Amino acid sequence: LGLRVARGQMAMWEVSPDAGGVKTVTAFVSRRFTTDEMELIPGDSLLADAYTDYFQLREAAKAAEKALGGADRSQKRKNPMEGALRAQATLARALTVLRAPTFNLADEFVQHLVFDAWIGNGDRHPQNWGALKHYTQNRVELAPMFDTAGCLGAELGHPQLAMSDAKLDDYVSRCRSGFGDGNADTGVSMQALWRELSQTDEYQRAAPSLIDRIHSLIPQLPELLAVDCSLLTAERRQFMISVLTKRVTLLV
Numbered sequence: 001l002g003l004r005v006a007r008g009q010m011a012m013w014e015v016s017p018d019a020g021g022v023k024t025v026t027a028f029v030s031r032r033f034t035t036d037e038m039e040l041i042p043g044d045s046l047l048a049d050a051y052t053d054y055f056q057l058r059e060a061a062k063a064a065e066k067a068l069g070g071a072d073r074s075q076k077r078k079n080p081m082e083g084a085l086r087a088q089a090t091l092a093r094a095l096t097v098l099r100a101p102t103f104n105l106a107d108e109f110v111q112h113l114v115f116d117a118w119i120g121n122g123d124r125h126p127q128n129w130g131a132l133k134h135y136t137q138n139r140v141e142l143a144p145m146f147d148t149a150g151c152l153g154a155e156l157g158h159p160q161l162a163m164s165d166a167k168l169d170d171y172v173s174r175c176r177s178g179f180g181d182g183n184a185d186t187g188v189s190m191q192a193l194w195r196e197l198s199q200t201d202e203y204q205r206a207a208p209s210l211i212d213r214i215h216s217l218i219p220q221l222p223e224l225l226a227v228d229c230s231l232l233t234a235e236r237r238q239f240m241i242s243v244l245t246k247r248v249t250l251l252v
Contacts, residue, residue, distance in 0.1 A: 001115065001210060001213050001214065001217070002210075002213070003111060003112065003115060003145060003210075004142075004144040004145065005144050005145045005146075005148070006030040006031060006033040006143075006144045006145065006146040007030070007031045007033070008028055008029055008030040008031055008146070009028070009029060009031070010027075010028055010029075010229055010231045010232070011027060011028070011029045012024060012025065012231070013025055027149050027154065028148070028149040028154070029149075030146040030147050030148075033143070033144055033146065034132065037134060037135050037136050037137075038132050038133060038134045038135065039132070039133045039135070040130050040131075040132060040143055041130050041131045041132075041133055042126065042127045042129070042130040043089070043094060043097075043126035043127065043128075043129045043130050044058065044089075044126040044127050044130075045130070046094075046097045046098075046126075046130065046131065047088075047089060047093055047094070047097060047126055050093070050096070050097050051088070051093060053088065054085070054088050054089070054093070057081060057084055057085045057088060058085055060081045060085075061081035061082055061084075061085045064080060064081045064082075065082075086125060086126075086180045086187065087180035087181060087182055087183060087187075088180055088182060089125065089126040089179060089180045090179055090180050090181065090182050090188075091113075091177075091179045091188070091193055091196055091197065092196075094109070094126070094129075094179070095109070095110075095200065095202065098131075098142070099202075102140065103131060103140055103142075105131060105140075105141070105142040106202045107202045107205055107206040108142045108206070109129070109142055109202075110197065110200065110202040110203055110206045110207060111206050111207065111210050112124075112129065112142075112145050113193070113197055114197075114203075114206075114207050114210050114211060114214075114251065115145070115148075115210070115214075116148070116151075116177070116178075116190075117190055117193070117194050117197075117247070117250065117251060118214055118244065118247055118248060118251060119148070119151045119152055119243075119244065119247070120151045120152065120172065120175040120190065120243060120247055121148050121149075121150055121151040121178070122150045122151065122175055122176035122177060122178055122187075122190065123147065123148075123149060123150030123151075123178050124148075124177065124178035124179065125178040125179075128146065128147045128148075128178065129143065129145075130143045131143060150178075152239075152240045152243055152244070153171075153236065153239050153240065153243065156239075158233070158235055158236070161235050161236060161238075161239040162235070163239075163242075168242060168243070168246060169246070171243070172243065172246050172247055172250075173191065174189075175189065175190040175191075176188070176189060176190060177189060177190045177192075177193040179193055190250075191250070194250065211251045211252075214248060214251060215248060215251075218244070218245055218248055221240075221241045221244055221245070222237075222241060225237045225240060225241065
């Protein structure tokens, strides 16, 4: 598709939930893609530099996180400021930051979001996108796509993968985006984000050719997903094909 993506792999590890016991987590983990000559500036920091209210909310969220005693995922869910912070990480703000002459990265970012919309990635929060600053070359580029993991039924167990067409439609329609709406802490749905995205100049310039390439891949999905991975069972492959085939109809 011509998109820059950080290398990664499927991984499994064990965590201890608050309720005790051990839980096995399966996820796709991106490998480090920076070197000593460059720095990743996450979207979280870009937004904080550009918007005073976002910076203040971020500092309040950090203070609340520290008071809760850590930065693990379970503590973040308890942080009353985390939802308010995520709500201000809107698509409009992200595009405004990346349109600035300092960056001029909005077109490529829109292509990343088109891909997210196809696969149903609901985890493109402001720490899962950003810019790369190259010290020796004095330039900035968009970071490759990374941590693209909240999609394609990653959260579902095998018994949940068998869905009727109606349930699959419902599953696709409930997909979130990772962006906020400025008010609520539930985030914007992928469909709402797509409607907003499709009205931008960047979409008109950067999206149509990518959408055409995505459509051309649909017949090749069985071959593309025939990878040697013990975690990618036949049932999960078929579910992924069904979701991707269903979601491609939304890219209009």
